[in-house]
Amino acid sequence: MGFLSQGTGEEETSSGGASPPTGPGDGFGARFVAPVVIGSMLNPVNSTMISTALVPIGRSFQAGASATVWLIAGLYMASSVAQPAMGRVADRLGARRVYLAGLVMVGLAGAAGLLARSLGELIAVRVLIGIGTSAAHPAAMAMIRAQSVRLGGETPGRVLGALTIAGLSSAALGPVLGGLLVGLAGWRAVFGVNLPxxxxxxALTLLWLPKDEPRRAEPGRGGTWTALDPLGLLLFTGALLPVMFFLMRLRQHPWPLAALGAVLTVALILWERRARQPFIDVRMLAANGPLVRTYLRCGATYLVIYCILYGYTQWLEEARAYSALATGMLMLPMCAMAALCSGMVARRRGVRRPLLAGTAAMVAASAALAFTGPGTPVWLLVAIGLVFGLPNGLNSVGNQAAMYAQTPAEQTGTAAGLFRTAQYLGAIASSSLIGLLYGQRASTGGLHTIAIALSALATVLLLATLADRGLARDGG
Incomplete structure (x- = not known):
């Protein structure tokens, strides 16, 4: 969800692309939900589907884990910047237009992946996929908001719930789908699947989603370009990218990049404090400690989750010599557990108990990885993945619910955009940790070192969750 992607009510859509609904039920029926769900699935499924293709891609281009990890980082670096930016553009220029443009870019990137002749070209393709899928999700959220305003009612919970479950389920099922595609048609299929x-x-958007209405001028608010806060966007990008490159090159100790990121972050804060329409509302963040802690908890959680999605699958393929298809099937119970838990938590009001349960499972499963090896029976490998499915579902939905509860209603779009950025930073940190500890090959010793690091981080996260009074006020 991008910054301000909820809309202001002026992005109301006409029925140019669909028959006018006669009521809320008709306006949020299957014809509306199906297209926006597809958009919400594209980024998470592409982010995890690549996990079972990393080893075959590395073999094709004679590249090790420290090189193929850029296939992961490229998408997350692009998404970290593009997700909030595209949300802002969708809000100003029309959500349906941006949604369609994102889908076109994803399709073109998928075709380019089928033709790529080097690892560098594949990394560029992943960057394009990151930008295209980042347009889809915030635009989908903006269209839902516009539909609610047009119908004169609140958005049905089942619609937002459908998007949340679809995103989590597609991320969880990504390794299984990737393993199936690689096993049946080779690693290029994980790029080509974006075409259909x-x-x-x-097709569904053009047929069923209402067209954007022309925007009306807002007296005293400046033009569209000014309202996008271009300097704020540039400073946000400039502050974020050095931090990401620093995380990706920890082995080289690139402290100048960290210093550059810090300087640009200060510049961003100073500018946004005085901007009339800030890209990021830093005043709201400074006054909302529980929300900031949720961002930190989200980033740490996804660091652990993606270390498993990428690091564990690489170890299964290289150290245990399982095929991509077999690895995907071994990860299937984890995916099923994540989907089941996300559905259960989505129906609950409290977030503290699910977060504690998920984090405790994270500690246990991370510790168990330290005792796996070449002789570990298959059933135990599956059981470890099954336990990891608990935080994948419980913590993902719990943190998102906490974010909504801790955010002022008028700031939901901004807060949600930063939530996704925190998630991407955690994912990038995980890919950096994998590259740092695995090197050229996913060895058992490297997995044990990762397990020790994840156990320590999960323990700190559990203690921090227990001590967070903001969560205690949210109930059980």
Whole structure:
């Protein structure tokens, strides 16, 4: 969800692309929900589907884990910047237009992946996929908000719930789908699958989603370009990218990048404090400690989750010599557990108990990885993945629910955009840790070192969750 992607009510849509609904039920029926769900699935499924293709890609281009990790980082670096930026553009220029443009970019990137002749070209393709899928999700949220305003009612919980479950489920099922595609058609299939997905989304959007209405001028608010806060966006990008490159190159100790990121962050804060329409409302963040802690908890959680999605699958393929298809099947119970838990938590009001349960499972499963090796029976490998499915579902939904509870209603779009950025930073940190500790090959010794690091981080996260009074006020 991007910054301000909820809209202001002026992005109301007309029925140019669909028959006018006669009531809320008709306006949020299957014809509306299906296209926006496809958009919400594209980024998470592409982020995790690549996990079972990393080893085959590395073999094709004679590249090790420290090189193929850029296939992960490229998408997350692009998404970290593009997700909030595209949300802002969708809010100003029309959500349906941005949604369609994102789907076109995803389809073109998928075709380019089928033709790529080097690892560098594949990394560029992943960057394009990150930008295209980042347009889809915030635009989908903006269209839902516009539909609610047009119908004169609140958004049904089942619609937002459908998007949340679809995103989590597609991320969890990504390794299984990737393993199936690689096993049946080779690693290029994980790029080519974006063609039918994007084409389906385009067709359903053109047929069923209402067109954008022309925007009306806002007296005293400046033009569209000014309202996008271009300097704020540039400073946000400039502050974020050095931090990401620093995380990706920890082995080289690139402290100048960290210093540059810190300087640009200060510049960003100073500018946004005086901007009339800030890209990021830093005043709101400074006054909302529980929300900031939720961002930190989200980033740490996804660092652990993605270390498993990427690091564990690479170890299964290289150290245990399982095929991509077999690895995907071994990860299937984890995916099923994550989907089941996310559905259960989505129906609960309290967030503290699910977060504590998920984090405790994270500690246990991370510790168990330290005792796995070449002779570990298959059932135990599956059981470890099954336990990791608990935080994948419980913590993902719990942190998102906490974010909504801790955010002022008028700041939901901004807060949600930063939530996704925190998630991407955690994912990038995980890919950096994998590259740092694995090196050229996913060895058992490297997995044990990762397990020790994750156990320590999960323990700190559990203690911090227990001590967070903001969560205690949210109830059980």
């Amino acid at each position: 997905l994007a084409a389906t989304g385009l």
